[in-house]
Amino acid sequence: MNARSILEKLVSFPTVSTESNLELIGWVEEYLKSLGVASTIVPSADGKKAQLYAHVGPEVEGGVVLSGHTDVVPVAGQAWDTDPFTVVERDGKLFGRGTCDMKGFDALALAAVPLALERGIKRPLQIALSRDEEIGCIGAPEMIDHMVASGMPRASMAVIGEPSMMKAVTGHKGGCGYHTHIHGFEVHSSLMHTGVSAVHEAAKLITWADEMNAANAAKAPSAVDAMFEPPWSSAHVGVISGGTANNITAKDCTFVMGFRVLPSESHAEWLQAYEARVREVEAEMQAVVPETRIELREVFNVKGLRPEEDGQAEALVRRLTGDNGSHVVSYGTEAGQFQERGYSAVVCGPGNIAQAHQPNEFVSVAQFEAGWKFMEDLVEDLAT
Structure with a gap:
């Protein structure tokens, strides 16, 4: 499956934060299994939701985590021109709930897995998909702690794919x-x-x-x-x-x-x-x-994200995107939670935060393609 078809599948799951995300997590687990990649499920205490992480590549430390959340905000009361849970392309834009925030990045990360396997990466790629980000980033700490304690080789960097127009965001409130x-x-x-x-x-x-x-x-x-x-x-x-x-x-x-x-x-x-x-x-x-x-x-x-001195994750994203600007944002992400647990962290993902949570939410085709170029370059970086 390519990134576009994965995006269409992810958006089709109505994972509003008040509802379960188990069908989406189950689908991702089966997708990864079909590629020969095992994943670990971290269920919520009530069993109604879950998180997932996976390790791709050699069993060595120093890899990169691609982190995204699976929940989306409600569509009730919003005036949509199309079905929110069906990806519709129009005028160079991909409309649908979560296309921007942030199933677009999730789809790109999952599509990078077979590319990483084919290329034979020398440093690992890890996928981390959380729950309940939209109601206060309450799921990710449990997932990250589970990753650290699991014995899985520890990655050194985490790229949190919130919409940043593929810029390197190094700080947030x-x-x-x-x-x-x-x-x-x-x-x-x-x-x-x-x-x-x-x-x-x-x-x-x-x-x-x-x-x-x-x-x-x-x-x-x-x-x-x-x-x-x-x-x-x-x-x-x-x-x-x-x-x-x-x-x-x-x-x-x-x-x-x-x-x-x-x-x-x-x-x-x-x-x-x-x-x-x-x-x-x-x-x-x-x-x-x-x-x-x-x-x-x-x-x-x-937790907020603190700009890092000589941060590895920042350096990686700048190298891959060519972005040399200084970018901070006032919205929150799970990046600070990764940083708090010892990862070098940066925010970088396709789309504009102004589209997040809006009726007729979209990510532009150009931004989605830029996100895929990032994934291709990341895999190449991990293979060298």
Whole structure:
């Protein structure tokens, strides 16, 4: 199978993060088996999803991991002109959910396997396909840890194929967040001073986020931080829910307070700062009604990617693509999780991130072809 036919097959599996990806993983396992390549399946705790990795080539260290995720974001509520789970080519573009983010790269990586076998590579190629990237990169750490502990020869580099227009992205922000549940106390709003409105208390925390954003924006960034857009860490609430009626103080309010954190800053410090403000607000609530409280639950914690000094993965991608520019992004990937576990990591994949998650998502044919040229050159590099 060529890369295009593999892409069509991968897109046909509706692996929205709320659903299982087991059919896709099973298909990849059989595809690799047909090439004589064994793969390792890492199931989720509930058995409804799985991850897969495989080793191609000689049993030596120093190879390259091609890393991608198998899940996609929902299509519900989006106005698509075509079936989201069928690849349609039109006007030099390949439309379909995941063609850009990031089944296009997954297909290219899998298509490189028979090429690597035919060429007789001297350094190994490894494939790593994760789950649940779109809901906080929660699957990859377990998969990478499994790879490291498996006894499989350790690769030295990881190329994470998120859409970067085939540029070498050497840094990205991390992300972390707390699901926040404010338990207030209901009274008639005419007597609101005797109750605690969970919605009003939530507003205090969102105001805190705005104040933190303003303070960060006012700081002079370092030379590395200045490469990011924006060049500061930020706090954000995207969805909020609470209240019963207009004339009742809200008993409950829930939201996720999320942070996009520069690689130079500590996730722990951001979460601790938020926790400190939460406890201040909680104390104010309990001074009115003692049984009120604020409950926090960490929902994601994704490491940023730090630019590496003399990074092997960066050097590889620059050598193969000819890209000499400096590129960092504000979206998160699994690259920082590979880096945290000792791999030299870089982000490089076909497509434009602006197309990710959109209705009528697409990767251009030109970008897909550029991705295949990268795979051909990578295999040749591993064979020499």
